[in-house]
Amino acid sequence: MPRRAFNGRHARALVIGLDGVPHTLLRDYVDRGYLPETKRILDCGFALRRMDASIPDVSSTSWTSFMTGVNPGEHGIYGFMELEPGSYEMRFPNSADIMAPTLWEIIGRTSCGKRSTLCDRFGAAVDSPMRSVVLNIPQTYPATAINGVLTAGFVCPDLRKGTYPDSCYDYLMSIGYVPDVDSARAVEDRDGFIEELFMALEKRRKAFEHFFENEEWDLFIGVITETDRLHHFFFDGARDAAHPLHGTFISFYRKIDEIIGKLFNRFMELTRGEGLFLTMSDHGFSVVEQTVNVNAYLSKEGFLKKDVTRRYFDMIDTGTRAFAMDPSRIYINLECRYPRGSVSEADRTAVVEELKEKLLSINAPDGTPVIRALYEGSELYSGPHAGDGPDLVALAHEGFDLKAGLQQDRVFSKGVFKGMHTQNDAHCIMSKGLEAGDGLHIEDLAGLILDHLTT
């Protein structure tokens, strides 16, 4: 039985998020004929476009930029971890720390007074509240009451708290839904891990199709995060036909292709071809050659002093001028900001300049330069929370994975990870009619979606 279009409109939007799926790989797989459904979509008026992710290109920041349509200076999420104000104690920001309203809060009229430039642009155009289905977007835990249903993606410590409403939780439990796979076993138990990835993907499919058919919605966003996990551990198998998991890679992508194809067909049928269909990713991926431990480098160059008798970021000792947090956010240890701050506000610029020079001169043991680009916080961020951001963010050339743990003493190391995030190779599949200029950025998508839903 055909469903009635909600609010009598066909102006609905379907977004399929594919965590960490690069534009280049998707292009490649489509060209090689591995993804027939995606190919079919591209043949009927859709374009596969390269897209820039947020900086830093970490999932929590990038997904928040997607769902709020604004930069971290407005939404306030710079990574998975922050330090408590005036302290070196770690905290993990969650959905309550997102300072700008999300897409579903804007269209559902549940933004509770939160404002953003995007909300100011479109808020008034939402004449009656619209419903959303939001499945598995990272950084949405804990779930808040929304106009629709939501189950949180990574990190989701408690599925009940991560899901709204309870009936949605009950359904998810009934199908044995999992918010994440156990990545800790990826190396020790490769086959078990792969099996779990396929299992989790199957649960996503089931949940997507269930809510697609059984909920009333104007905006549907479903995210697959298993791609990111597969990539982190086995991205070297994505193109290498001799890799033992190359075949697995292709069949995993083919399964995703089927999910996309099926949802696309149903969606076009429901909206008589007028709905807004998007697939997108929060960053790209490339193969890791070496891990570059930014804090080890800062220590070596005398910027960072550690007291190893303390734990985590409390190790930062007096005399530290700068330190880094994952993946490559660099903070000046300002007197006015941290308990053992050692740089006065007046000296800040000089330290930033010195850091830039040092960082740009990091070379791998074979002489290749590591840093591709270096940005000051003020160049990247604007808005009420711009001041909470890092002083500098580094982006590396492909192959160099920047990390900011405090344990490593060697600048270059090799870990178990075979894939690393890339900032300039996220993807988006969108209607050709939507192409507007060059340089698509993840923050642009929310505006396109709101524009579609409100006209």
Place this chain on the structure above:
Amino acid sequence: MDHLTALENKSIFIIREAYYRFRNIAVLWSIGKDSTTLLWHCRKAFFGKIPFPVLHIDTGYKFPEIYRYRDRYAKEWGLDLIVARNEEKIRSGMGPDKGSKLECCTELKTNALKAAIARHGFKAILLGIRRDEHGIRAKERVFSPRDGDFKWNYEDQPAELWDNYKSTTHEEDHYRIHPILHMTELDVWNYVKREEIPIIELYSSKEGKRYRSIGCQPCCSPIESRARTVDEIIEELTTTKTSERAGRAQDKEDAYTMQKLRSLGYM
């Protein structure tokens, strides 16, 4: 009647009600100040000899002071002590650094308790939790039903007006009984003082630090404090604004998050 006596009377009433209605019960003793206060009430309720077992969940990670205290007073007070351990997991090296902290707690505490309840067929367990400990505990009942999976549905609990406690439930369920739910942290210390209950030395300040809440050694950290005697602790509590469980290592969600981030190469 003074305040502390009123609180004590209420606890003793609940303990006797629980014993009368269920018979096959046990009191959970973590050796902290709250469960020791509860134990004290149990002793008073039955004139010195507790007619049911005292259950200690031993994770193997408790402070050495806890074991010493437990063994000394179990003997002195003539307790029928049952020590429950998840031997299999302890032997396999489960710990807060091995799996996640959440996993460690689930295996070594929750599952050890589940096994003990099943083995001894307890119908109800007395626990020394207090309403003021944590937001979610404010929703607790004195007689709190749990299902076979230990799940507590706080939105579906019997009303408890005028001290009427509901004690019938499905076959597989058991009850958690909370006789000191109505006491605050400060009440407990005032009561400890009045009754001269022996208190484990971890609560007293040593080199400027003391434990305000005790559990497993790896997951507890002391707070800054100069309070060495019960009087000084009471004095400190009347002026402090930080929460009692602030000294416990990062809460379980943070621990889970950290483990997840590590598994993807962060931190």
